[in-house]
Amino acid sequence: MVRPGGRSARVQEAVHSAVRELQAELGRAELTIPLVAARAGVTPSTIYRRWGDLQELLSDVAVENLRPDTPPRAHGNLAADLRSWAEQFIEEMASPVGRAYIRDALLGAPDGDNAARCSQYAAEQIAVVLARAAERGEGAPGVELVLDRVVAPMMYRILFRPGDLTADYARGLVDGLLDGSAAGR
Amino acid sequence: MVRPGGRSARVQEAVHSAVRELQAELGRAELTIPLVAARAGVTPSTIYRRWGDLQELLSDVAVENLRPDTPPRAHGNLAADLRSWAEQFIEEMASPVGRAYIRDALLGAPDGDNAARCSQYAAEQIAVVLARAAERGEGAPGVELVLDRVVAPMMYRILFRPGDLTADYARGLVDGLLDGSAAGR
DNA sequence: GCCTTAAAGCGAATTATTTGCGTTAGATGC
DNA sequence: GCATCTAACGCAAATAATTCGCTTTAAGGC
Numbered sequence: 001m002v003r004p005g006g007r008s009a010r011v012q013e014a015v016h017s018a019v020r021e022l023q024a025e026l027g028r029a030e031l032t033i034p035l036v037a038a039r040a041g042v043t044p045s046t047i048y049r050r051w052g053d054l055q056e057l058l059s060d061v062a063v064e065n066l067r068p069d070t071p072p073r074a075h076g077n078l079a080a081d082l083r084s085w086a087e088q089f090i091e092e093m094a095s096p097v098g099r100a101y102i103r104d105a106l107l108g109a110p111d112g113d114n115a116a117r118c119s120q121y122a123a124e125q126i127a128v129v130l131a132r133a134a135e136r137g138e139g140a141p142g143v144e145l146v147l148d149r150v151v152a153p154m155m156y157r158i159l160f161r162p163g164d165l166t167a168d169y170a171r172g173l174v175d176g177l178l179d180g181s182a183a184g185r
Numbered sequence: 186m187v188r189p190g191g192r193s194a195r196v197q198e199a200v201h202s203a204v205r206e207l208q209a210e211l212g213r214a215e216l217t218i219p220l221v222a223a224r225a226g227v228t229p230s231t232i233y234r235r236w237g238d239l240q241e242l243l244s245d246v247a248v249e250n251l252r253p254d255t256p257p258r259a260h261g262n263l264a265a266d267l268r269s270w271a272e273q274f275i276e277e278m279a280s281p282v283g284r285a286y287i288r289d290a291l292l293g294a295p296d297g298d299n300a301a302r303c304s305q306y307a308a309e310q311i312a313v314v315l316a317r318a319a320e321r322g323e324g325a326p327g328v329e330l331v332l333d334r335v336v337a338p339m340m341y342r343i344l345f346r347p348g349d350l351t352a353d354y355a356r357g358l359v360d361g362l363l364d365g366s367a368a369g370r
Numbered sequence: 371g372c373c374t375t376a377a378a379g380c381g382a383a384t385t386a387t388t389t390g391c392g393t394t395a396g397a398t399g400c
Numbered sequence: 401g402c403a404t405c406t407a408a409c410g411c412a413a414a415t416a417a418t419t420c421g422c423t424t425t426a427a428g429g430c
Contacts, residue, residue: 006426006428007377007427008376008378008427033418034416043380044417045378045379045381045418046378048417048418049377053418103295106291106345107288107292110288113347115344115345115347148338148358151341152338152341152342153332153337153338155340156304156336156337156340159291159300160300160303160340162296162300180365191396191397192396192408192409193396193409196408196409218386218387230387230389230409230411233388234408235408235409
């Protein structure tokens, strides 16, 4: 039986909050499960049983932090909408905080769906942008193509390349996609 | 003073081998530093001092495992070479073992260069393919463009999408790149 | 309101990690 | 070669984290 409400929910909320607070106060290096437990007013064994280890817990919190809180801004045409979204995305994700969240999110159980949720968030935002284009009658690529051509390169560089990423790069990816074939497959 | 040779090198070799052996015998879930130390004939504190924690050690081993052992096969033209390389890449990397290595490699210290080395390996292999094309006088895209259009999408899906990746997908990425503009920027 | 039971609390036992200090063996200069 | 220097290792004690059996609590179904 699943018990999503009541005490379980309160514990989860308390633990997540404790992680966020301590992360801000001490940085991740100092985080330990006993410490989080104490701050959350919970016994360590509760966290061990529910999350398994610190990685899993951090992964959960990171995914929550990565959830977009607003729909993408509308600018009247597909190119502007996509550019704007990609620029904001790269700015958030390539920042030290963003990189840390992404890493943490990936750190969760490989068979879990934390990483998939991250991709899902991006896909949903892109779908909104593309739906607006369709309403206006603009030819637009599919969500998958935007993921391949815009999101994937940004993520690849964030994860595998140390250097910094600029909004220019994000804009270039969008332009490269839209120039080629406005009405993608 | 750095001491790459002698005892240090032997210890590193012994520890790495121990990790590989135990990973194969017990799986990663059962791996602990004391266990690795015992197998390597080394005291745990040696590992703690040199690597810090299990993540860092696994990351080192993973990067080593990800190093390509042979240059990309040559087939006489750019399209065939790239396709062949991408197919082999996705086959190795999207497998359960490959996915695990990639995750482990990324898990190392964010300011370390383990992740960058992975990207470096791919870039070098691609550079070889592109150099062959140049020798033949074929127009060819730059390494960065191949990373963006071929490697990044594969990696993105490996990391963020649970489903399976096929050689067809890899081939499609290569074809999409070469169709657009044979003489890329 | 009374069961049932998933989830939390508690504490002891186990295991991992840190740390100070002595020792070993590559490296360097003569 | 030989003496010297010192980074890296070994050892062991102290500390901290993790596991586990058992008890208690409270959410959800009747």
